[in-house]
Amino acid sequence: MKIDRKSKVSEEIPTATMADVAFLLIIYFMVTSTFAATRGLDFAIPEQQDNPPMIEKEESVLIEIQPGGQLVVDQQPMQLGEILDYLRPRLERNPLKPVIIRPDPNSQYGYMVDVFDELRQGANEGVEVRNISIPTQREIEAFWY
């Protein structure tokens, strides 16, 4: 009678290729996920009111942005860095003084962001501009007088 010889089978689980598989997955995720830009300036829009409070033009500060990016604040040409100093005494008198940014339709979006950012950063320098508004062309045509 012939007895079968037991062949010896290794008792180990082969884990050497696990790392290869896992690293392939990592590479896949790294390639498919681009670094998404997920930060920005928040701009809260006031709720629509039936009777919006009228603001006297003289009460507010008007920042106009010309097509080339030059700034005109209350009819005076001004540099971006000078705006907060201009606003400081006016906001001390009236902390809720509205500041209106009005970019020319032919200017660029980047200029508006620069000005908006500068006003927002005022809070770090003790000039907190609470009331920033960026009216759209339609609103200007409807409400500007």
Next chain:
Amino acid sequence: MELHVRKRQDAVIPTATMADIALLLIIFFLVTFQIEVDKTQVELPASGIRLEVPEKSAYVSVTEDGAIRVSSGEEVSVIVSGPQEVLSFAAELMARAPDRAVVLKADEATPYRLVDEVMDALKQARVKTIYLLSEAEMQGSGGGA
């Protein structure tokens, strides 16, 4: 004279823990992974104030040459013909999810006229918060315009 008996050492690199490390990395990527709904390539404006955009925000992207794409935040963005379509998109979105923030991802060189029309559409649709997507300001280059 006594001869040293050479001990034979196995030349094995332990690779079993490699897989653990790799899997940990995968889990890290999976947790931090955010699906980017809008893959439009734009030169974002720089700003000093940069707040984290809420998850699942809707996106409106505007390129320099005027292509507008919208996404409700749940699926990949689709191109629309103009600001008028942004209004219908936003109105429909606000009816479904009134508190959803809208991220405006516009190129800094976009003509302001176009951004104005898009913002006007969002205002008319009664979007509550708009985020102006931006990138980090380079050190020392603040105060451009």
